[in-house]
Amino acid sequence: MHDHSDNEYIERYKRHILVKNIGGEGQKKLGKAKILLVGLGGIGSTVLQHLAATGIGKIGLVDQDTVALSNLQRQTIYTYGDIGRKKVSVASKFINNLNKNVDVTEYDLFLKAKNSSEIIEEYDVVLDGTDNIEARELINRHCLMQQKPLIFGGVSGWEGLVSLLIYDNSACFKCIFTSSEERPNFLDCSSEGVLGVTTSLVGTLMVAETIKLICGTGQLLTNKLLICDALSGATEVLNIKKNNKCNACRYANS
Ligand SMILES: [Zn+2]
Helix, strand or coil: CCCCCCCHHHHHHHHHHHHCCCHHHHHHHHHHHHEEEEEECCHHHHHHHHHHHHCECCCCCEECCCCCCHHHCEEEECCCHHHCHHHHHHHHHHHHHHHCCCCEECCCCCCCCCCCHHHHHCEEEEECCCCHHHHHHHHHHHHHCCCCCEEEEEHHHCCCEEEEEECCCCCHHHHHHCEEEEEEEEHHCCCCCEEEEHHHHHHHHHHHHHHHHHHCCCCCCCCCCEECCCCCCCEEECCCCCCCHHHHHHHHHH
């Protein structure tokens, strides 16, 4: 736990405390926040670096994979020597080397219908850095049932997407992506090409969204879909709506 009068605390976070709309109060809120990160791939690597550096109080890490050579092109926390090691253990060590005050919980598993509820229940916000549609729909369903804010990130090639779902009665994942024909590349990037820096771009934007949500500041990406294209350098924010016919929303409310 942080001692908020501690000199080391002030020294570590002073550049945050000086930021307008964060300040000492915001930094305290970040220190108490509990964030669940599902998926420790390209997006997850960037997300966890910034969550740890930001001083988030508790971080849960979900992934059952081991580090592979083909991951190193974009999954920036892993080194050549980590190949074959469990991602959750490497990631957890990375976080605590950077910031020993973060309480890390490792979930060396795939989220399933059976285990999702009790894991998600422990956290304030869920960040989805997975690479397949089944996992995304499962996370969405459980976040809907518990009304947990869900920060979505997806990458395909040079392009990335970010949105804040299920907050303040905003659209859910299924409200936006009603069928798998819509932007399938973004939802299932396991077989698609992915530019390494785009995963970092999306991961960073997801953490920015997390910080705004926790500090209660700025304009949130609720009912909005941010699209960034590294190839053209353009960023666009589309307005989206909660879909009254969305099955996922209906099921969760029934
Ligand atoms: Zn919905």
